[in-house]
Amino acid sequence: MEELKIGLVGTGAIGRTHIERINNTLQGAKVVGCADANVDFCKSVAEKYAIKAWESGEEMIASDEIDAVVVTTLDPFHEQYVMAAIKAGKYVFCEKPLAPEADACKRIVEAEMAAGKQLVQVGFMRRYDPGYNQLKKAIDSGKYGLPLMLHCVHRNYDAPGFTTSMPVENSMIHEIDVLRWLLGENYKTAEVVFPKTTRNAEGELRDPQIMYLTTESGVRIDVESFVNCRYGYDVRCEVVCEEGCLNLPEPANAMIRTNDSRVTPICHDWSERFPEAYNIEFQSWINACKEGRVDGPSAWDGYTAQVTAKAASKARDTQSVVEIKYDAMPDFYKK
């Protein structure tokens, strides 16, 4: 296959950045068509990028003009387009979360197994971030002994429209996935506690929140989410091992001396913090599609992330420690 022809469903902000990334920066693929529930807006996007606008996502996915699919719609619509891609036997990249409910993720897993071939990749891009990869390499080397505790921070400048469930289900879902990948094991329990709420939180939102997870082997993790921190975008991860402590590197920025102070700027949001991770993620997905395989976060990873997030949500709502129970991983997903 010369160039992978991609159809993208959902032309919102992240969908448009993916079109630009694939068509202008990456190799071996082009987004050739798009669809969106807002047909007029979709047409304006298609015109801007000189691609075809489709009135129906399903028709685009089934068409011979498309080899593979990217789903960047609102979360509740992920399932229907991922299912359409599985039905058409096409590789599909779905932004996180795979679906808002664990049952929907399970339906996708079952459909993919029934199709007999892995086709789905979930957009957990932190697995491609060079910094998290350095942590993984250091952990896997065994040089520092076993990981015992992880201290993580995930702060956003602001988060308009956020409700109390979103810090877990929309923000910390990234930690839920990337830390499970980092440690190579599932979680056992979840708990979420509320510190004092910032006066910058909208409406009933509880912000910040701290999520505690334990893994099957007993590693203890704390993740602070503060979605209205009002100073920038700040993602930290410290892995305390038996004989060493590993810290996620921050993007390097020049330190400036000005106004009687030393200032080192930090990123404002996730799009500034993780562009490299997105580029590596999409280039790997394109290459894998062309080679006829999926090598990134699978539908099973999407399912386990959602089961974990739902347990953490239950823990938050009931202010108790909740045990996390996954179905057994089918052989189909074992590497």
Ligand code: ISE
């Ligand atoms: C957003 O959806 C993301 O995926 C960002 O990475 C995260 O930092 C932010 O909190 C989420 O709302």
